[in-house]
Amino acid sequence: MKKIAFIAFLMISFSSFAQLERKLENENQPVDLIFHAPRHINILTVEPLDKKSMHFAIMHTFGTLNGGIENLFGLDNGANIQFSFEFALTDKLSAGISRSSRDKVYNLYGRYLLLEQTQNDKMPFSLSLAGGAGVNTSRYDFLPEPAPNFSERSSYFGQVMLARKFSEKISLQLTPMMAYFVDPRSVYQIEGDQNFYLALGLSGKFKVTDRSSLTLQYIPNLNSDLRSNVGIGWDVEAGGHVFQMYFVTSQALNEQYLLAGGNGVPGEEFRLGFNVNRIFAIGQKKRKY
Amino acid sequence: MRKLIIAYLFLLPSLSFSQSFQTESGEAIFLSKAPLNEFTGESDKLKGLIDLEKNLVDFYLDLNTLKTGIGLRDRHMRENYLETEKFPFAEFTGKMKSIPTLNPGVSYPVAVVGKFKIHGIERNVEITGNLQKTSSGNLELKAKFDILLGDYEIPLPKLVFYELAEKQEVSINATLKPKK
Numbered sequence: 491m492k493k494i495a496f497i498a499f500l501m502i503s504f505s506s507f508a509q510l511e512r513k514l515e516n517e518n519q520p521v522d523l524i525f526h527a528p529r530h531i532n533i534l535t536v537e538p539l540d541k542k543s544m545h546f547a548i549m550h551t552f553g554t555l556n557g558g559i560e561n562l563f564g565l566d567n568g569a570n571i572q573f574s575f576e577f578a579l580t581d582k583l584s585a586g587i588s589r590s591s592r593d594k595v596y597n598l599y600g601r602y603l604l605l606e607q608t609q610n611d612k613m614p615f616s617l618s619l620a621g622g623a624g625v626n627t628s629r630y631d632f633l634p635e636p637a638p639n640f641s642e643r644s645s646y647f648g649q650v651m652l653a654r655k656f657s658e659k660i661s662l663q664l665t666p667m668m669a670y671f672v673d674p675r676s677v678y679q680i681e682g683d684q685n686f687y688l689a690l691g692l693s694g695k696f697k698v699t700d701r702s703s704l705t706l707q708y709i710p711n712l713n714s715d716l717r718s719n720v721g722i723g724w725d726v727e728a729g730g731h732v733f734q735m736y737f738v739t740s741q742a743l744n745e746q747y748l749l750a751g752g753n754g755v756p757g758e759e760f761r762l763g764f765n766v767n768r769i770f771a772i773g774q775k776k777r778k779y
Numbered sequence: 780m781r782k783l784i785i786a787y788l789f790l791l792p793s794l795s796f797s798q799s800f801q802t803e804s805g806e807a808i809f810l811s812k813a814p815l816n817e818f819t820g821e822s823d824k825l826k827g828l829i830d831l832e833k834n835l836v837d838f839y840l841d842l843n844t845l846k847t848g849i850g851l852r853d854r855h856m857r858e859n860y861l862e863t864e865k866f867p868f869a870e871f872t873g874k875m876k877s878i879p880t881l882n883p884g885v886s887y888p889v890a891v892v893g894k895f896k897i898h899g900i901e902r903n904v905e906i907t908g909n910l911q912k913t914s915s916g917n918l919e920l921k922a923k924f925d926i927l928l929g930d931y932e933i934p935l936p937k938l939v940f941y942e943l944a945e946k947q948e949v950s951i952n953a954t955l956k957p958k959k
Contacts, residue, residue, distance in 0.1 A: 540850025
C-alpha cells in the first residue's frame with residue numbers, strides 16, 4: 491500500500507515537473523469590448539481603435555413615430571444622416587471627420603484613450619477624452635440679414651468618457667459633455683439659444699445574447715431648460731458589422747447638436763434611429779500563410 | 780522502498796540533463812476560409828516543450844496574443860468565440876507515436892497523439908508534422924491541423940457563417956532549444 495502511494499507520488503511529481511507552466515503574456519490584459527463599437531446610440535465610447543484601422547459609421551435618425559403608419563412611423567419625414575470616418579493614428583489616439591445632414595455640419599474631432607480597464611482590475615475603468623470643432627455649411631442666402639460668417643457658424647465640443655465593464659453582461663459609461671456655439675442663431679436647427687451647454691451622458695449596455703445587447707442612453711442637460719435626451723436600443727454584432735437600432739428623442743447626431751438641439755417627450759416623440767459601424771484595416775499585413 | 784527512493788534520487792539529476800527542448804520562438808497561425816471572407820490570425824508567442832527521453836510534447840498558446848489584423852475582429856474573437864477571459868489558453872499535451880532518431884539537417888515526419896484543449900473543451904487528437912534537428916542542436920517543429928469550432932463548443936451563428944469558417948486550418952512553427 492505504502493509502495494503504491496509512493497509510486498503514485500513519484501508519478502504525480504514527474505508529470506507536474508514535465509508540463510510547462512501556463513503563463514499569460516500580459517498579466518494586465520485589457521478588458522475587451524466594454525461596448526460593442528466606438529459609438530453607443532449617439533455617444534462616443536471608450537472603445538479604442540487599433541493603429542492603422544478606420545471606423546466608419548453611418549447614423550440615421552428619422553421623423554417622429556407619432557405620425558403612425560401614414561408616414562411609416564417617421565421614415566417618410568426626412569432622416570438626419572451622419573457619416574463619420576475615424577482614423578487611428580496610434581492604438582490610443584484617433585482623428586475623425588463627420589458630416590451630418592442637419593445644417594450640413596462638418597465636424598473634426600479627436601479621441602484619446604487615457605486609461606484602459608484591465609481584467610485583473612488593477613485598472614478598474616477606462617477613461618477617454620474627445621473634443622472637436624464643427625462648422626455649419628448650410629446656405630443662408632434667403633435671410634434678409636447677411637449670412638453668418640465662418641466663425642459665427644462654428645461650434646465646439648469636449649467630453650470625458652469614463653466607463654467600466656461591471657460584469658460579462660453590464661457596462662456603463664458616464665460622459666460629462668460640453669458644447670459651445672459661437673453664435674447660436676434661431677435659424678440653425680437647434681432649440682437652445684445659449685452659447686454654452688453642459689450635460690452628463692449616461693450610457694448603459696446589457697448583454698442579452700453573445701452578440702446582442704440592450705442599450706440605453708440618457709443625457710440630462712445641466713445648464714439649460716431643454717429637455718433631456720433619452721434613448722433605448724438594441725446592438726447586434728453581425729460578422730464585421732455592428733448594427734445599432736434605437737428609439738431616441740432627438741434627431742441630432744453630432745455632439746454639439748445633441749446638447750443644443752432639443753428633445754421631444756420620451757414615448758410621444760420617439761424617433762427611430764439606426765447606426766451601422768464597420769472597422770476597416772488600412773495597410774493590411776501581408777499574409778504569411 | 781529504499782531502492783525506490785534511491786532510484787528517484789538518481790532520476791532527479793537526469794531530469795535536468797535530459798533530452799528536453801524548450802521553445803526559443805514559436806508561432807501559430809490559423810486560417811479561416813469562409814465564402815465571403817478569408818482571414819488569418821497569428822501569434823508568435825507559442826510556448827512548448829519536447830522531451831525526447833520521456834516522450835512528452837507539451838505546447839500552449841496565450842490566445843490573447845492572436846492577431847487578425849483588425850482590432851475589433853480580435854476583440855470579437857476573444858470575447859464572443861474563444862472567451863479568453865475564462866479560457867485564456869489553447870493547450871496540447873501528448874506524445875509522439877514513435878520517436879525518430881534525429882540526424883541533423885534531415886526532416887522527419889512525426890505523429891503525435893494527445894489531448895488538445897481550447898474553450899475549456901478537451902479532445903483526443905492526432906496531429907502530424909515534421910521534426911528536424913538543426914546543426915546547432917535545436918529542434919524545429921512544423922505541423923498543420925484542422926480545428927472544427929463545433930468540436931470545442933464554439934458556436935458559429937447563422938448570421939456570420941459567410942464571414943467565419945467552421946473549419947479553422949491551424950499551422951504551427953517552433954524552434955526549440957536544449958534545456959539546460
